[in-house]
Amino acid sequence: ARHAVNSAQRKTLGHPDELAIGRDGNSRTLCVLAAASPRGKVSVHSIVTPQTAVLDTGSGQLERYIDTGLSGYHLAYMDVCSSTGRLFLIDQDSNRLLKIDPEADHVSDDEVSFDSKPTKIAVSGSYAFVAFASQDELHVYRTSNLSSVVCLGNEDGIYGPQGMKIRDGHLYFAPSRGESDPETAAPRG
Numbered sequence: 346a347r348h349a350v351n352s353a354q355r356k357t358l359g360h361p362d363e364l365a366i367g368r369d370g371n372s373r374t375l376c377v378l379a380a381a382s383p384r385g386k387v388s389v390h391s392i393v394t395p396q397t398a399v400l401d402t403g404s405g406q407l408e409r410y411i412d413t414g415l416s417g418y419h420l421a422y423m424d425v426c427s428s429t430g431r432l433f434l435i436d437q438d439s440n441r442l443l444k445i446d447p448e449a450d451h452v453s454d455d456e457v458s459f460d461s462k463p464t465k466i467a468v469s470g471s472y473a474f475v476a477f478a479s480q481d482e483l484h485v486y487r488t489s490n491l492s493s494v495v496c497l498g499n500e501d502g503i504y505g506p507q508g509m510k511i512r513d514g515h516l517y518f519a520p521s522r523g524e525s526d527p528e529t530a531a532p533r534g
Contacts, residue, residue: 384430388447392420397432399447411450413443424468426488433473434493435463442466442475444505446490455491467509467516474516476506 367533386408390397396410415421426433429440431453432445440462444453457475465476472494473486483503485494497503 362435377406384448386430386447388425388432388445390421390423390434391459393418397423397434397445397447407510409450411445411447411452413445413452415439422463422466424466424469424473426468426473431488433466433468435466437462437464437473442473442486442491444488453491457486457491457493464507466511467511469511469514474508474509476518478505478507481505 364457385402387400387402388397388411389400390413392429395413395415397413398405398410398455399408401408405533413421413434415436415438417438419436421434421436423432425431429448430448434443434445435441436443440459442457442459442463443523444455445451446453459475459477461477461480463475464478467474468488471488473491475484475486475489477484481499481504483497483501484504485497486492503518504520506518510517
């Protein structure tokens, strides 16, 4: 069901068009994040609102907002599971991993809290990979229930993982510091 969003709702929900202009009239980069879904949807999340917007890629229309429950100014990253369309979002303010079902308009009760700030996320099939650059760690979770699979560190060739990309079922990552292992550029599956 498509939801009509009027100008009053846009103001209440912190519509990105209105948030992109600062009080001084200058435009701002808000680190709006997007993840493409296999169902022809794009989800966009801003650092200044708790909502994730769902847009239809065919029509270009805003369909609805999903309230993530995040509050205040927050830096979040997200990725989508291509087989289910579920979104996985890490928030650096609350240090949490959230699972969102955009088709059901709800945030799952499955969530993970961290002691430190997550830096990046990548999702491939059954697994969500969460990087912690300052701890030189990569945590792996099952996408079905966010249960922990493994935590990889220096002894596994993980040195401050920052950039991550999934390609052909393999996880590729780049270290955030000058340290690296020759195997870092090789696929990790």
